[in-house]
Structures are given as structure tokens and as C-alpha cells.
Amino acid sequence: MAEHGSGLVLDGVTKRYSSVTALQPISIEIAPGEFFSLIGPSGSGKSTLLGAIAGFIPPSAGRILIDGRDIVDIPPYRRNIGMVFQNYALFPHLTVFENVAFALRLRKLSKAEVTEKTQRMLDVIRLSGMGERRISELSGGQQQRVALARAAVYDPRILLMDEPLGALDKNLREEMQYEIKAFHNKIAATIIYVTHDQEEAAAMSDRIAIMKDGEIVQHGKPRELYEHPRNIFVASFLGDANIFKIHDAKPDARHMKLDIGEGLSLSAPGDVASASRHYVCVRPESIAVGAPGAFNGAAGQNVLPGIIADVVYTAGTIRCRVKLADEAVVTARLPFQRNAAFFATGDQVDVRWALTDTLLIPEET
Numbered sequence: 295m296a297e298h299g300s301g302l303v304l305d306g307v308t309k310r311y312s313s314v315t316a317l318q319p320i321s322i323e324i325a326p327g328e329f330f331s332l333i334g335p336s337g338s339g340k341s342t343l344l345g346a347i348a349g350f351i352p353p354s355a356g357r358i359l360i361d362g363r364d365i366v367d368i369p370p371y372r373r374n375i376g377m378v379f380q381n382y383a384l385f386p387h388l389t390v391f392e393n394v395a396f397a398l399r400l401r402k403l404s405k406a407e408v409t410e411k412t413q414r415m416l417d418v419i420r421l422s423g424m425g426e427r428r429i430s431e432l433s434g435g436q437q438q439r440v441a442l443a444r445a446a447v448y449d450p451r452i453l454l455m456d457e458p459l460g461a462l463d464k465n466l467r468e469e470m471q472y473e474i475k476a477f478h479n480k481i482a483a484t485i486i487y488v489t490h491d492q493e494e495a496a497a498m499s500d501r502i503a504i505m506k507d508g509e510i511v512q513h514g515k516p517r518e519l520y521e522h523p524r525n526i527f528v529a530s531f532l533g534d535a536n537i538f539k540i541h542d543a544k545p546d547a548r549h550m551k552l553d554i555g556e557g558l559s560l561s562a563p564g565d566v567a568s569a570s571r572h573y574v575c576v577r578p579e580s581i582a583v584g585a586p587g588a589f590n591g592a593a594g595q596n597v598l599p600g601i602i603a604d605v606v607y608t609a610g611t612i613r614c615r616v617k618l619a620d621e622a623v624v625t626a627r628l629p630f631q632r633n634a635a636f637f638a639t640g641d642q643v644d645v646r647w648a649l650t651d652t653l654l655i656p657e658e659t
């Protein structure tokens with residue numbers, strides 16, 4: 295098996311259809327063995343970029359380098375790149391073994407090599423006892439594992455995955471996220487992974503690129519993107535965010551006072567010049583909710599009165615929305631505490647978050 299994947303360099307990769315620019319010039323380097331995800335809204339260019347790397351979509355301009363060699367003129371089947379699709383594209387009438395062995399037979403490997411490599415791959419996906427089963431006799435998760443094995447059996451150094459878990463229900467999706475991570479550790483190929491699901495990308499990736507209108511808006515480690523979003527689009531795309539427009543900013547002792555609505559103002563670190571063309575962003579997990587007056591005297595905090603609009607209990611967390619002055623609403627996410635009473639719709643409360651969690655994020659750039 296490959297010791298590590300291949301590095302990939304995209305250098306000004308562009309795709310224009312007659313009236314649509316599907317990809318603006320895109321330049322980025324992906325390290326050997328990296329798990330790299332592309333996320334972004336529908337139509338942002340994720341599949342087009344994957345197709346260009348795979349070789350199904352010829353770029354209008356730019357270079358795609360694998361280990362320093364431009365592959366743009368090399369046909370897809372000679373690029374040594376594996377693909378996993380959402381619909382698996384397995385052969386239903388063939389056995390598990392034959393599905394995995396298919397790519398090896400196509401490459402005319404000897405019978406002994408086909409058996410050995412296929413068997414090893416079935417071990418990796420923990421289906422070695424099911425080689426003789428037909429695809430139609432497998433569960434959705436097992437079929438997905440066969441699709442992984444089939445794409446990786448001939449040791450491609452780059453694996454492209456386009457929404458591979460899109461057809462699975464939520465529980466199985468989460469299970470398969472672990473499965474794909476473990477699989478990646480065993481085969482050690484470079485993986486480029488397209489998903490709509492930002493949580494999935496954050497859970498699995500070394501780095502994420504966020505695309506919009508054919509461009510990569512920002513790329514980095516999941517935590518970097520979450521903590522230091524480049525603009526309001528990234529802040530609201532990755533995770534939940536309370537975002538407020540700043541109407542006015544005034545100096546206020548060591549901080550500044552931001553007017554974000556009628557009768558609604560906040561303190562934030564920084565000087566007024568830094569508020570120009572910025573929004574305020576507060577993450578729901580930064581916000582505490584208490585009875586009126588509960589946070590009196592707390593230094594370095596924003597404390598605002600409000601009324602509980604609704605409370606939703608989800609796995610392990612309480613998500614509640616609080617109506618502030620001027621129809622503004624903040625969402626808070628709090629850890630669920632067994633047997634502890636929480637507020638209900640209509641209750642008067644105070645919300646609080648630290649000045650240091652009052653982030654100023656630029657408009658889209």
C-alpha cells in the first residue's frame with residue numbers, strides 16, 4: 295500500500311461555461327496524506343473542482359500538479375486517482391469480492407495479486423467474511439464500505455469523495471465518519487472530500503476550504519476557521535452565529551460602545567475605527583442565560599435583558615432564543631443539566647457574554 299498520499303497543487307484552475315464562471319482562478323496546495331474538505335453552498339463550484347482534479351471536467355485555464363507534474367492533459371483513468379460517489383455506483387449483480395476486485399482485473403493484475411489485494415482491502419473495511427455476498431444483501435453502511443474499498447484497492451495516492459455519506463441517515467452518517475477516518479489512517483492516501491455538511495467536514499478534516507461563487511473564500515484548520523472567520527459569510531456558514539449590524543460606534547473608556555438597534559447597545563474591545571464595515575458576531579455557546587440581575591456586577595461582560603422566545607432540548611444541549619430590545623433575537627446554546635429547571639417561553643431573563651467573545655467580523659470581502 296502507498297506509504298503516503300501525493301501532494302496536489304492547484305495553480306489558477308478556472309472553469310468557464312458560456313455564460314457561467316463555475317470556478318474563478320483557484321490556487322491552493324494540498325499536502326501528501328492530508329484530509330482536505332471542500333464545503334460551500336449549492337452551486338459554489340465544489341463538484342466542478344473535484345471533476346477538474348479527477349479529469350472529467352477540463353479546466354478553461356490553470357495547472358493541476360500531482361507531485362510536481364501537470365496532469366491536465368492526462369486522461370482520468372491514467373491519473374491514479376480514486377473516486378467515491380454518493381450513490382456508490384457498485385455493480386449490484388456482482389459479489390462484494392468481485393466489486394472490489396474489478397479495478398484490479400481491469401488493470402490485468404495476476405490472479406494471485408487480485409486475490410491478495412482484494413482480500414487485504416476487505417480486511418481493512420472489516421468485510422472479509424462477506425466476500426461472496428451480493429451487494430443487494432448488504433446494509434447501506436456496508437455498501438458504502440465496499441465503495442471505499444473499491445476506490446482504494448489499486449492504491450491510488452489521491453482519493454476524491456463527493457458527498458459519500460449523502461444517502462445515509464444521521465446515525466449511520468456519524469458512524470461512517472469514524473469509519474472513513476480510520477480507513478484514511480490505514481490507506482494513508484490524500485483525501486479530498488466534498489460535503490454540504492459543515493459539521494461533518496469539521497469532524498473529519500485536517501483542513502477545510504469554504505467555497506462561494508466559484509472561489510475559495512477561506513481555508514484552514516476547522517478550529518481556525520471557526521475562531522477567526524475572515525468575513526461574515528464564513529462566520530455564519532461554519533457553525534451558528536448571532537450576527538448584528540453596527541449602526542454606530544462611540545469610544546467608551548477602554549472599549550467602545552456599539553449601537554446595534556433602538557435601545558440596544560454593546561461594549562466591545564477595540565477602537566471605533568475597527569468597527570467600520572464590520573458586524574458583531576457572538577457564538578451561541580458563549581452566551582449564558584440567567585434570572586434578571588443574576589449577572590449584576592460582572593466585569594468585562596455584556597449583560598442585556600430579554601424574554602425567552604423558545605427553548606429546544608437537543609442531544610446534550612439546550613438551545614434557547616431570547617428576544618432583546620428592538621426585535622433583536624440571540625440564540626444561546628447551553629449544556630443540558632439533568633434535573634435542573636430551565637426557563638420557559640415568556641420568562642424575563644438576562645443574557646451575558648464576555649467582551650472577549652464579542653467578535654468584530656468584516657463584511658464580505
Ligand SMILES: Nc1ncnc2c1ncn2[C@@H]1O[C@H](COP(=O)(O)OP(=O)(O)OP(=O)(O)O)[C@@H](O)[C@H]1O
Nearest residue numbers: 311314315316334335336337338339340341342343
Ligand atoms: N455543464 C455545465 N454548464 C453550465 N454551467 C454549469 C455546468 N456544470 C455546472 N455549472 C454551473 O457551475 C456552478 C458550479 O456548479 P457545481 O456543481 O460545481 O456546484 P456545487 O458547489 O458542487 O453544487 P452542489 O452542492 O449543489 O452540488 C453552478 O452555477 C452550476 O450551475
